[in-house]
Amino acid sequence: MYLNTKVESLKATDAGIEATLAGEGVEPKQVFDRVLISIGRRPNSKGFGLENTKVVVNDKGFIEVDGGRRTSESHIYAIGDIAGEPMLAHKATREAKIAVEALLGKPAVFDNIAIPAVVFTDPEVAWCGLQEHEAKAQGREVKVVKFPWAASGRATTLGRNEGLTKLILDPETERVLGVAIVGVNAGELIAEGVIAVETAAVARDLAESIHAHPTLSETMMESAESAFGQATHSYRPKR
Template identity: 75%
Template sequence: MAELQTQLLVLGGGPGGYPAAFEAADHGMQVTLVDEGVRPGGVCLNRGCIPSKALLHVAKLINESHESSAIGVTFTPPKIDLAKLREWKNTAVVGKLAGGVAELCRLRGVKLIGARGTFLDANTIELKYPDGKTDTLKFEKAIIATGSSPAIPPAFQVGDPRVMDSTGALELADIPGSLLVVGGGYIGLEMGSFYAALGSKVTMVEWTKELLPGADRDLVRPLQKRLETQFAAIHLNTKVESLSAAKGGITAKLTGEGVAPQQTFDRVLISIGRRPNSTGFGLEATGVAVDEKGFIKVDRQLKTNVNHLYAIGDVAGEPMLAHKATREAKVAVEVILGGPAEFDNIAIPAVVFTDPEIAWCGLTEPEAIAQNREVKVVKFSWAASGRAITLARSEGLTKLIVDPKTERILGVGIVGVGAGEMIAEATLAVETAAVARDLAETIHAHPTLSETIMEAAESVYGQATHSYRPKRG
């Protein structure tokens, strides 16, 4: 056993951990990045954001091949080579990006250690390697970026691989004839969409009254309408009481109005949320405090209650988003270097990569209503967008939430093709306190979907060019 030393330990190599390591190394710190994964990149790169988006690209291709007959182009039914698809996802996508992270570690002088780290005290961590050997590592400061894991209630832990979490669903063991998706959040919607495109009969069960609970209904409505044509069934206000495994499939007991109480499926995907990874690596030995949900408590500088220990990303609180973790990484390192930084971003974009995509940032209309806050809401339908019509996808909507007195952009919501790419402009507008006129008077290229942001902004103080509302009175 060797005793190693480093100036900065970063525990966890995901979208919070490795950017933190890079930022610190770029400023001259001696950095050791510890991650127990086979490859760096964390859940996002290896078992989450990246592979799921690769599969959703495949789903989009399949759906477009089916729908193109409406505009005079007919394809033969696609043939799915699952082994080749799996290899492409694992090697050409995930492997390439993970290899890039490892190479960037080398180029920056970050010491990357593939081992499980367990804190022995607030300045020492034990490293356990895959071969069972161990070392200890002494550090001056540490950033904890251990991420999160799928939450699986005991009632669903039946010990059968046909009951999957998001990681299992991404492994592409087969194309199930029938798939039950438990949970109508973004993970369930994305993975359900993918398997439906491959030919699975997808049944979605959500225990609340709506898909994407808490999201703006104006944004969810076009997506739900489309999914109702792709999924076998969507059951809202419905609960999965239990699961049981048998040779013929996984049987689910359901309670909900108009729902058959017992149904059997080839596979089940549990997508009801995630929990922070704050246990199992000796955090208690450091004295770091966690809250009742298991999140590490941090202040606006990402400091824990132990002065030289920091936490970022999913383990440090919601929203559990990769890009939030990356921004927190930069803030934490700046603080460690002696800067005055704080995490004070007011616009954290969220994207659901379904088809159509949904994206939003800043204040939403439901939040404004809950806060009893006076706002002006303007909407621009993509039925009036030239670009949307050329794509044969005019179901979209762009929505602005504006302060009625100052015309400041408080929030933006978009549903439609490419909404995830469009939300960046909106996020910049909210973050920089732009007013509607800033967006309306910025020249947007034509024909593009981004023009819908400009036209929505025009509606704040007048008429949008391609939309007309009769004057009242």
């Protein structure tokens, strides 16, 4: 992985895709089998005649909605990518349910605070809730506890112990503010983190909930135990 590196050019050759890179400590000419270009997405909010309605479209092309996914035009609702980030299918699914309930006159509001994100690489990367860099940007103090998968029996038997499970906690209440996981099946494991954040669970809740052994889900429990210096398979004195 190269950070702070610019791709100056790409050229198809018989050997593959030749990339010219610019960055400190990076070999300038490298050949790859495939190159995936990902420069982001933008909402497709044009061509629907919205300019003839009261619907407000911001400068980025997103449609502004309220908690019930209702636009400034009371009979028009918007969900999914067009209603703002994060642009994820599971967020859109939740929004759709909220919009339908609102249409039926029920008191429905999209107020989820933990929307999971998963990068389906190998190993997978998954996270939800407040992350370290966000806390730093907010000037908010947090407590970070980690459990290395090198100490996980299940990860070892799978031959995939390069992972890590991390909890971001409130230092005073030890409430779980965010979770991040790197490792095989991280996308499956993050669900427990979502529940912890959404229900305002504290580290003690996770630490004292029995997890099956040996499983990868144990890493969530042991990460929480690390907050108290009590992780069974990783000695980390409480700070």
